Amino acid sequence: MFRNDYSEGAHPSILAKINSTNTLQSKGYGEDQYCESAKKLILDHIGVHTASVHFFVGGTQTNLTALSAFLRPHHGIVSPDTGHINLHETGAIEATGHAIIPVPNKNGKIYADQVRSILKNHMPVHMTKPKLIYISNSTEYGTIYSKKELYELRDVAKENDLFLYLDGARLGVALTCENNDLEITDICDCVDAFYFGGTKNGALFGEALVILNTSLQNDFKYFIKQRGALLAKGRLLGLQFQALFENNLFYDLASHANQAAKKLSSGIKDLGFNLLTETETNQIFVIVSNKQHEALLNKPEFDFEFWEPHPDGAVIRFVTSWATPDENISKLLFALNEIRD
Amino acid sequence: MFRNDYSEGAHPSILAKINSTNTLQSKGYGEDQYCESAKKLILDHIGVHTASVHFFVGGTQTNLTALSAFLRPHHGIVSPDTGHINLHETGAIEATGHAIIPVPNKNGKIYADQVRSILKNHMPVHMTKPKLIYISNSTEYGTIYSKKELYELRDVAKENDLFLYLDGARLGVALTCENNDLEITDICDCVDAFYFGGTKNGALFGEALVILNTSLQNDFKYFIKQRGALLAKGRLLGLQFQALFENNLFYDLASHANQAAKKLSSGIKDLGFNLLTETETNQIFVIVSNKQHEALLNKPEFDFEFWEPHPDGAVIRFVTSWATPDENISKLLFALNEIRD
Amino acid sequence: MFRNDYSEGAHPSILAKINSTNTLQSKGYGEDQYCESAKKLILDHIGVHTASVHFFVGGTQTNLTALSAFLRPHHGIVSPDTGHINLHETGAIEATGHAIIPVPNKNGKIYADQVRSILKNHMPVHMTKPKLIYISNSTEYGTIYSKKELYELRDVAKENDLFLYLDGARLGVALTCENNDLEITDICDCVDAFYFGGTKNGALFGEALVILNTSLQNDFKYFIKQRGALLAKGRLLGLQFQALFENNLFYDLASHANQAAKKLSSGIKDLGFNLLTETETNQIFVIVSNKQHEALLNKPEFDFEFWEPHPDGAVIRFVTSWATPDENISKLLFALNEIRD
């Protein structure tokens, strides 16, 4: 419990679709009616019918395929130092030939001024040329970009002919959390491409990449195949995004995760624990003493992640999901109460 | 019908496992009990407990991850010119930096003497160094390697310090077809790595890579992550291979496809059509006149693939699968009878 | 003697420039006055002032830098199977991520129809996308493209939105040989980029890449640096191409090599030896018996290259150069006379 938001399978309505279509034949490689239908639902939802939509099985796959397709060999990617592509994808981007230009994060985020500073210090020919800004929303620290922050990043990108890419592995919780002031249309106004993350929001697996910049759409399916990311039974991805977008399921599931996180976060603070950052979405970073840390490790039913060392002991992370029941929150709070010093 | 062997979903017993475990939590990235159990089943089946097993979502992903992990930058891959990696993976191997050295195929196969000839003509330093032999079994032409042929390839590999890799996207039908004289233990004796193909043999998706050469096992999971191939809910792969290997399902499904192919192939010959090659597994290559070809295209219920031009018109391909019902075979033969000139 | 056309150092007038400027200071990385001047000379010579010129130390470096800069990741290169990039550059192109699509050569050349056939058989998404045609002039077999052949390749390229690239490692001898009907202006009309080879035509080292297609010029210097090809004392390259193009030296040196080859080739035929192909430029391919081959190997002063096996014994190659003296030709003919059976 609470280790992450991809510990369970899929939301029942998603699984139902997979079951009900199992014996039907369809064309391979995403050329089927379910993918077509899911793409239409997504385009209708975002209201940009010139965009193209492509389905992937996972996030690292999406990032490496898209970014390497968008860039020429000398182009580098400006990313928060804590960005998933910089820290936790085993050099997947570099393996496609591109350097990442890390920028010190502030709670997982970077700002337009930092990008401007990178550009100012660029030495032509001898340095990798900054061409794309990578951000995540919500970030790896569970924080979110405000409308103002995102439009400022858009401005610096446009003024300098950079692309802006948004990793939406946890986009659902970002757009449905209390502090959010971004609409999906703002994202479409600002970025060249982004993805709706399904794996961490109730799908068995799957991410839906949306390419808004039409100059980046050409031949894109070749890249999917080349990176080993073209699912033979592509239908499985179409079905899942149909389920997520034919009603409001994508956002309903994310809301549930946020509400669970809020309840848990409040409870943890009430118990006297300090948080590393205020909880905005479904990731809760709690500062514990070494003794508390150890005590929790002895309760294997509460799986969680050690995040980083802290002067007071350690930061640990709890994650809620679309599937988190109230009961589990109560159990965890009860357990945390027990291990207070 | 008959377009390929991945048109349907999964065998019911596979789907049942996915359904029954849907709400249970498990560790991500293949660190779960189902993957452990499936690996054990596979190791028991092949009888080589020093091997390591890794699950992938698809074949191109498996090939590019494994081959790029096994090779140093100057190493090239000897492959039939018709090999899947050479023709139909959009340069996925080259995108990881390696050259393919194509060898003229004979019905989809290559022979030890051809490899020797490549080695004899190798000019050190100035040519990519041949280091790995890639073969498929069954091949892209539905043919199979005999025990003699495989051991001869093994010999040339061993004598020259090359690796031998077997793409088993359709390994099930190869090992269960009438002409086959290979045991799985022969394959384990001969190759450094191979995979059991699930996608084309009754799984929703999934391939199980077996690395027999222990010198190639080190750090392998890093490569899976780096290529975007590490499934978050890795459990889904473990479950499917549990189902395929905890009883004889993997081979039973393949046998069904072969029997269907045999019935269809006999029927087609009885109707007076000529085949491009004798049908050994589940792919049937039929020579048709242009008029016949067109007539068939007007029967959309019989989906098939145009394979290549032929002096008499065209070669078209029918594929049977674990799910092909007798009824479909009868329907197709009836239709073929109608279009005879 | 006769092993190749890069056995000696540089033409004296080139060396003189290097000596006379040795103690002068200049800016690094090709930002110096000599490079500027050499570029201007080349642009004046070709008569296309929108072209850009870049200097490299060697041919493989030029090819890999240019081709990887011009292409997107899914693009493949159509090349004669005997093309230098396909056979003798150790997978340098593939190491940048691109597949080569080999086409059976005819005396080292490929033809427009063969390219059309490749395009016709292209299967979108699943195959590497042909985007650039690579040819050499003169070819690896010493043959040359006629005006008609080159314009036909240009046509197929233009009609199909492909680039045409000409490897000019031996462009000098191609343009000055007896059978040639190409002007440098024809080349500029036909290709998107090509290079003037200096290493094999009297320079200490150096190739001058000319990019005619302005859409391929942007940021090109970044690629040179990234591939390790930006010479710190870039001045050395500028100086050499100044010398080659400020008078007619580039062509004069090539003419000398061709005349030497003609003399040698006639002499060889007069002695009764057969040639593999008619001698068009400075490479002479002679068919010898095994006994003759061995006899020649015992005369180490006549260095040559074994080219390939032949039903009558072997094909061996003699190469003349800008520096070949008449005396050496006489000596070789004398020796060949001795070893006749």
Add this chain to the structure above:
Amino acid sequence: MFRNDYSEGAHPSILAKINSTNTLQSKGYGEDQYCESAKKLILDHIGVHTASVHFFVGGTQTNLTALSAFLRPHHGIVSPDTGHINLHETGAIEATGHAIIPVPNKNGKIYADQVRSILKNHMPVHMTKPKLIYISNSTEYGTIYSKKELYELRDVAKENDLFLYLDGARLGVALTCENNDLEITDICDCVDAFYFGGTKNGALFGEALVILNTSLQNDFKYFIKQRGALLAKGRLLGLQFQALFENNLFYDLASHANQAAKKLSSGIKDLGFNLLTETETNQIFVIVSNKQHEALLNKPEFDFEFWEPHPDGAVIRFVTSWATPDENISKLLFALNEIRD
């Protein structure tokens, strides 16, 4: 004057060798007697006859060829953030597929404890695996590693199965400067590979890579060819390193540069300017006001590099070389005196 240490050509004795051998024929690709002789001189000098020596034209080329040859795809390189490969080689390393793990530098250097900290925070599978430590000596800030510091880096490398690689673009000045306590034998004890930089120490061009770790030597020449770094007239590299190592020329030239730097640095301090770091080798970093900076820019005869902004104005860099005459030092000091406020 003073912009860098590669503004001039070659030391006269080097140029003499190139001139005197110009018309002699020799084998291509470094298979000549001069390369053999130069390799022997270097092995004798370092006293490790199991090492292998390879010549390159430039530093970026050396770094990218060696590092990509030494590493498997998931391996990352620990480097000072100011390391040449991280900042000023246009992503050349990443273009070969490897991530760089930057470590905050202290005056251009990194320390064993920092490497330990990287290793401690490594998360297997999900992060690029640290495998090689890259350092420069002298560093990009002109500083040098002490014997103690280098052996400590060696220890952390050995204990953790990492390689240690030393970029010796400016190794000559490092080993001959006043504060140095390292012998060449210490370097050979500590590192797996390093190079003697010729380009910045009196050669026309050229670096001599020494691979001490025998497990990294295998097939190395293939990599040189593949990266476009195999010079056709390889003889030119052999000749230059013969000249540098057949007497003490390599160190004599470096000593000259250091002495010139010392004289200049003292003079600058005497004039009241502050330095960014104490001058250890041939790079002098001077803090100037904006007004002084501008005044100097108006004296184009004193070419220098703007290094970085500084609270007091700017840091500018002067570099001395093997060729710097006393006269130039006096002129620069005179000019600096004039622009004092």
